[in-house]
Each structure stands twice: as C-alpha cells, then as structure tokens.
Amino acid sequence: MDELIRMEKIEILSEGFEIIKNMTLNFPRGMSTVIIGPSGCGKSTLLKAAAGILLPSRGSLFFEGKNFFKMSEEEIKEFRRKNGFVFQDSALWANRSLYQNLSLPLEFHYPDWSEEKRSSKIRILLDKTGLTSQSSLRPAQLSTGEGKIVSILRALVTDPSLLFLDEPTLSVDTANARIIYDMIRDLKNKGCTLITATHDPGLISWLADYLVALKTGELLAFGPFDEVTKSPNPEVRQILGSVLMEAASYDTDILGLLNQE
Amino acid sequence: MFSSMGRWFNLKVVRFFYAAGFFLHVLYETLLFPRRKQVGVKVLVLQILFTGVEALGVVSFISLAIGAVIIIQGMNIFPQFGQSQLVYTILITVIVRELGPILTAFIITARSGTAIATELGGMVVSHQIEAYVSIGINPISYLVVPRVLGVTISLVTLTLYFSVAGIVGAYFVSQLFTPIGLLDYFQNLLKVLRPIDIFASLLKSLVFGTIISIVSTYQGFNVKVASTEVPQVVIKAVTQGFALCIFADIIIVLMLRSL
Numbered sequence: 001m002d003e004l005i006r007m008e009k010i011e012i013l014s015e016g017f018e019i020i021k022n023m024t025l026n027f028p029r030g031m032s033t034v035i036i037g038p039s040g041c042g043k044s045t046l047l048k049a050a051a052g053i054l055l056p057s058r059g060s061l062f063f064e065g066k067n068f069f070k071m072s073e074e075e076i077k078e079f080r081r082k083n084g085f086v087f088q089d090s091a092l093w094a095n096r097s098l099y100q101n102l103s104l105p106l107e108f109h110y111p112d113w114s115e116e117k118r119s120s121k122i123r124i125l126l127d128k129t130g131l132t133s134q135s136s137l138r139p140a141q142l143s144t145g146e147g148k149i150v151s152i153l154r155a156l157v158t159d160p161s162l163l164f165l166d167e168p169t170l171s172v173d174t175a176n177a178r179i180i181y182d183m184i185r186d187l188k189n190k191g192c193t194l195i196t197a198t199h200d201p202g203l204i205s206w207l208a209d210y211l212v213a214l215k216t217g218e219l220l221a222f223g224p225f226d227e228v229t230k231s232p233n234p235e236v237r238q239i240l241g242s243v244l245m246e247a248a249s250y251d252t253d254i255l256g257l258l259n260q261e
Numbered sequence: 262m263f264s265s266m267g268r269w270f271n272l273k274v275v276r277f278f279y280a281a282g283f284f285l286h287v288l289y290e291t292l293l294f295p296r297r298k299q300v301g302v303k304v305l306v307l308q309i310l311f312t313g314v315e316a317l318g319v320v321s322f323i324s325l326a327i328g329a330v331i332i333i334q335g336m337n338i339f340p341q342f343g344q345s346q347l348v349y350t351i352l353i354t355v356i357v358r359e360l361g362p363i364l365t366a367f368i369i370t371a372r373s374g375t376a377i378a379t380e381l382g383g384m385v386v387s388h389q390i391e392a393y394v395s396i397g398i399n400p401i402s403y404l405v406v407p408r409v410l411g412v413t414i415s416l417v418t419l420t421l422y423f424s425v426a427g428i429v430g431a432y433f434v435s436q437l438f439t440p441i442g443l444l445d446y447f448q449n450l451l452k453v454l455r456p457i458d459i460f461a462s463l464l465k466s467l468v469f470g471t472i473i474s475i476v477s478t479y480q481g482f483n484v485k486v487a488s489t490e491v492p493q494v495v496i497k498a499v500t501q502g503f504a505l506c507i508f509a510d511i512i513i514v515l516m517l518r519s520l
Contacts, residue, residue: 015485053394080397087395091388105396158396 004029004162004193005050010059012045012217019045020056021217032194032207034225036243037214043197044088044166046214050195051085051164052076081109083162084155088170090147092139098150099135102126105157125153129179145176152183163187165196169203201243213239283479287409290402294410301407308411312373313418319368324356324423325430327364331355332431336439349449356427358458362465363510365420366473369412370502374477377408378498381481382491390482405478413470420466457520465513469506476502 005027012020019042027033027050035043048054052061052068061068063079071079092101102122106113126132129149139147148168155163168184169177184207188194198204204211211228213221213236221228221236229240294301335348381404384390393400432446480498484490 048391051395053391077397080395085392085395087388087392089388091392093389093392094383094387104398108396108398154392155395 002029006062008060010056013057030191031209033210034208035197035212041214042217047197081158084160085164086151086155088166090151145172162193169200290406301403304407313415324427328427328431329434332435350453357424358461361423362420365423366469366506374473374498374502377477378481378495382484385484386488409474412474416470417466468509472505473502
C-alpha cells in the first residue's frame with residue numbers, strides 16, 4: 001500500500017476530554033477511504049487532524065513521508081495547495097461573494113496569475129455545476145446544497161491530488177446531491193485520493209475502497225472495504241449495520257456484502 | 262478546596278502564557294507583513310476605512326465638545342485668578358496629552374474592538390477560520406495583523422485629528438464669548454506646546470491601538486464552538502481593552518512625568 005498520509009499515535013484533547021485516542025492510521029494514495037461511526041465519535045476531528053487543520057496534543061502526522069510538524073512554511077503552503085478540505089457546514093467566507101470564495105485560494109497560491117486567468121478557471125468550474133449566474137451572490141443567499149457545491153469547488157480550485165470531505169451530502173436536496181455525487185465520482189475516476197467522513201450509505205457503497213470504523217475516538221477497524229465489512233468484531237458489525245442497513249433497503253450490492261459471513 | 266484553587270490557578274497560568282504567545286506571534290507576523298505576498302493588504306485598507314475614516318464624525322463631535330467645554334470654563338475661571346494664559350496650558354495638557362488619546366481609544370474600542378471580536382468570533386463558530394487554514398492562509402497574518410495595523414494607524418491618526426479638531430473647535434467657541442485674534446490664539450498655544458506633548462500623545466495612541474486590536478482579536482479567537490459565546494467575548498474585549506488602556510496610560514504618565 002502506497003501511503004500518502006500516516007498518522008502515528010495521534011491524541012486529541014478538547015476541554016480535558018480525549019476526542020481521538022492514541023490512533024495510528026495510514027491513508028493510501030489514489031484510493032477512497034471512508035470514515036464511519038456513530039455521531040460524535042470523532043470522525044470530523046480525525047479528518048481535520050489528518051488534514052493538519054487541527055493540531056493534536058500528541059502524535060505525528062506524515063505527508064508523503066515528511067513530518068508535517070517539521071515542514072517549512074513553503075512546504076506547508078505546497079501541502080495546502082495539494083489538498084482541499086470540504087467542511088460539514090461548507091464554511092464559506094460570509095463576507096465574500098461566491099466568485100471571491102473561489103478566487104481567494106488562487107490569489108494566495110498563484111499570485112502571479114492575471115485576473116483573466118483566475119476568472120477563466122473559476123468560470124469553467126461554475127459552468128460545470130450551473131452556478132455561473134449566482135457567482136456574485138453571498139453564501140447566505142445560497143441553499144445548503146449550493147453552498148456545499150461551492151465548498152467543493154473551493155477545495156478543487158487549486159487542482160488538489162487529495163481531498164478531505166466532511167459529510168459532503170448532509171442536508172443536501174436530491175438534485176444537488178446528484179451533482180455532488182457526480183463531482184466525487186469524477187474525482188475518484190481521475191485517481192484523486194479521497195478521505196471522507198460520512199453517514200450517507202449510498203455514498204459509502206460506491207465510494208469506499210478502504211473503511212475506517214470509529215467508536216468514541218477509538219479505532220475499531222481499518223482496512224480494505226471487503227475486509228472491514230466481513231469483520232467479526234461485534235462493535236464493527238453494529239456500526240456497519242447501523243450505517244449500511246439503511247442502504248441495504250435499496251442497494252442490493254450492500255445487501256450482498258452484509259450477507260457474506 | 263485547595264484542588265479547585267490549584268485548578269483555577271493552573272488555568273490562569275495557562276491562559277496567561279497562551280495570551281503572551283498570541284501577542285508575540287502577532288508581533289512576529291506584523292514584522293513579516295511587508296514581506297508576505299499575501300492578500301492581507303485589502304483587509305488593512307478596509308480596516309483603516311472602517312476604524313479611521315468612518316469614525317471621523319463621532320471623533321469630531323467629541324473633540325469639538327471637549328475643546329468648547331475647556332475654553333468656556335477656562336475663560337470664566339482663570340481670569341478671576343489673573344491666570345488667563347493658563348487656559349492654553351490646560352487645552353494642550355487635556356486635549357493633546359491626556360484626553361485626546363484616551364477618549365479616542367475608548368471610541369475605537371466601542372466601535373472597532375467590538376466589531377472585530379464579533380466578526381472573528383462568528384468566523385470561528387462557522388469554521389471560516391479553519392477554512393483559511395485549509396487553503397494555507399495563516400489567520401494571524403491574514404486576519405489579525407491587518408486589523409492590528411489598521412486599528413493602530415487609525416488610532417494614531419485619529420488622535421492627532423482629535424487634538425487639532427479640539428483646539429480649532431475651542432477657538433471658534435471662544436469667539437462667541439471672548440473674541441481672540443486667530444494669530445494670538447495660536448501663538449499662545451504654540452508657546453505652551455512642547456515636543457514632549459506631541460510625543461506623549463503619539464506614544465499613547467500607538468500603545469492603545471496595539472492593546473485594543475490585540476485584545477479584540479484575541480477575544481474573537483477565544484470563541485470555541487457556540488455563537489452564544491460571542492457576546493461574552495465582546496464584553497471581555499471592551500472591559501479588558503478599557504482597563505489595559507488606562508493601566509498603560511498611568512505607566513506612560515509616570516514615565517513622562519518629569520519631562
């Protein structure tokens with residue numbers, strides 16, 4: 001397994017509570033890893049820690065073999081350019097228009113680009129998702145689904161090879177969810193490394209190459225999708241059951257997986 | 262009881278070092294600001310516009326009012342003791358050296374300090390700060406430094422403006438009661454105005470600007486998860502800003518008392 005990100009003995013404390021407990025994980029390059037677990041188990045925290053957004057109290061984070069905490073300012077900038085993060089609540093900058101939300105990462109990473117070049121890049125992305133006419137709107141004027149799409153576009157604007165997705169389809173209407181599915185499927189087909197925290201059984205069923213199962217900040221299981229879904233661990237079975245059973249009602253592949261024992 | 266006191270003390274020590282670390286980090290990033298090829302210049306210009314330009318109205322009103330009060334009271338009281346010229350000393354001491362910097366600082370704390378703490382607190386809650394980190398932008402250099410520079414530059418400029426507007430306002434009000442020639446008025450003022458008065462005014466406004474901006478940005482970033490924390494940090498930004506400005510004022514007055 002060609003590892004892209006390695007987390008070693010990561011521990012994250014918040015207000016005295018251990019959100020992530022002594023966790024060691026490798027995220028493989030070019031694969032889709034999906035993090036599952038009950039609400040509040042630390043999925044978003046783990047995702048942010050893997051992206052170097054949330055600094056752990058203990059442990060190490062390696063990106064392409066380099067220790068993240070020993071990277072120079074330039075190396076960290078390059079690391080950020082190479083990865084994108086989609087937040088659960090979109091986290092679009094409220095005082096900027098949709099266009100400006102997409103423009104800022106380009107202004108920061110490519111200061112030498114002309115306004116025309118930036119604009120053309122942004123227009124291409126907006127055209128694909130049908131949001132061109134809304135480019136001057138502020139995030140508050142967008143629907144939840146549109147906000148999510150813009151959040152994904154912002155993460156993709158610098159052409160990253162690694163994308164972190166925190167509940168990309170949560171509270172999104174069917175039409176916008178379909179657009180998001182297509183965007184993610186396209187990235188997966190292109191070989192982009194995807195690390196996703198989600199409860200969406202439909203998304204897990206076709207996206208996950210690897211699965212991470214968490215429970216109250218502890219790693220229950222990590223491995224290829226087929227291996228984890230066959231895990232005999234009752235706690236893993238319980239999580240898989242709660243997440244995947246919902247999908248089984250309409251996805252025969254998942255039903256098949258759950259019956260393989 | 263001892264264990265809870267120990268925890269309280271421990272928390273205070275941790276918070277003190279966290280605040281000191283924040284302060285040093287901001288100073289370091291401020292020094293690097295001209296070198297950074299970041300987009301923070303726009304934020305700096307907007308901050309000067311909001312803190313400096315948009316506050317001109319209220320600063321003008323207060324400085325004119327203070328100048329008017331001093332000249333009216335002075336023209337009434339000092340001639341009774343044969344000390345008419347003392348009114349110019351009082352004008353310089355009160356407007357330029359003492360009240361100008363501290364009143365301008367209070368106005369800026371009430372307007373910009375609260376706005377900064379509210380804005381940053383809201384950004385923390387909605388994960389907008391994390392979004393800056395995710396694309397590689399350092400929130401200290403992009404969000405805090407332009408605000409610190411913007412507030413400090415605005416406060417220094419507004420304090421100078423306060424002094425000039427207060428003195429000019431006092432002149433116009435004096436024309437209503439005891440008309441003085443323009444030349445006489447300003448000659449008398451220049452006789453009592455010393456370079457140390459201007460230095461004290463500039464030093465205070467520089468220190469107050471730094472205090473107000475760092476306290477309000479620090480409090481804004483102190484919000485953890487809920488929007489209900491925002492009003493609490495805004496109150497802290499105002500009270501700590503006022504208290505630290507007054508404390509710094511006392512220190513500067515003591516340092517410059519013999520000059």
